[in-house]
Amino acid sequence: MTGKKRKLDEVGSGAEERFKEEVRRKVFAGGGRSGPRRMARLTENGIRALRYFEGPDYEPAAEADAGGRLSTVVLGPGSYVTRRSDANSKLPQAIVAARTHYGIGFKAGHLVNAEFGGDGQNARNLTILTPSANSAMRAFDNRVKDACGQLWHAYVAMNKLGIEVANLEFGIALSIAVGTDTWSVVPPGDCIADELTCTARLHRPVNVQALLDAAAPDPGDRLQGWRSQLDAATQAVNEVIRLLAEANASSLIDNRQNGADASDDEAMTDDEDVTDDEDALGV
Incomplete structure (x- = not known):
């Protein structure tokens, strides 16, 4: 190779290295050997949009006037919104x-709670609950x-x-099923389930x-303070698991006739799905 050709190759090689370094500066931002990687992140509003x-x-239930048979939803991190019940007190039709x-x-009881997006104006998401059953259901809902x-x-x-996180779909899957045994075989008792x-449960659990490790295999490429955020995320995931176990401990709701309170003075009101902690998300 001639000296002139060698010199041109060296210039070309240097230009290529400078180009690579420019790309590196756009991807990395200060710190470590080459700095932590700048990865795509959502804003908090972006996380809230994952409902x-x-x-x-x-x-729907088999009996048209009984309301719903099964309601399901997979909740994301932005799903819980504090609100009062929107249940129509005259639904389901048999109530x-x-x-x-x-x-x-x-009570016109939500199957999927209003604060989880359950529709209280849709009879298919409502069932006829005794006051005691409605109260018992709050134990499950509050843990969720x-x-x-x-x-x-x-x-x-x-x-x-x-x-x-945008495509993780790590969430909480809820299933609220109305039992098939009823108070009676004739109306309106055939529209009131015993339980x-x-x-x-977890939906698409994460490690x-x-x-x-998949996002940033080299610790030198991770964002500053990553260890504390790793601990916080892991602890939060474990808390989700613990709280869902507590919710499932209250999974069976007794709606039988012998547990009803005929003297209840809220006869014409709907369920009151109001959280005890209006700042549960801490945001």
Whole structure:
């Protein structure tokens, strides 16, 4: 190779290296050997927009006037919104006749809670509940609300780690099923179920450490403070798991006639799905 050719190759090689370094500066930003990687992250409003990964979906009961048979939804980190119940107190259709016939202050009970996006104006998401059953259902719902708060914290921490959370679909799957045994075989008792079964489970569980290792295998490429965010995300995921286990401990809702309170003085009101903690998400 001639000296002139060698010199041109060296110039070309240097230009290529300078180009690569320019690209590197756009991808990396200060710190470590080449700095932590600048990964795509969502804003908090972007995380809030991750409300539902599936549903809410409602299946009607066999008896047309009984309301719903099964409601399902997969909750995302932005799903829980504090609000008062929107339940129509005159739905399902059989509830007015049931109040008169049994002298009980039946509630128009949400299957999927209003604060999880459940529609209180859609009879397929409502069922006829005794006051005691309606109160018992809050034990399940309140633990799920707490779990939603921890789900939010998990997403915020994972997002800060540089994990691409937009397509994770890590969430909470709810299934609220109305039993087939009823108070009677004739109206309106055939529209009142003896029990409900509420189930909460993880949807697409995550391993935060594995996600971080995939996003930034070299610790030198990770964002400043990544260890504390890893701990926060892992703890939040574990709290979601714990809270869902507590919710499932209250999964069976007794709606039998012998547990009803005929003296309840809220006979014509709907369920009151109001959280005890209006700042559950901490945002």
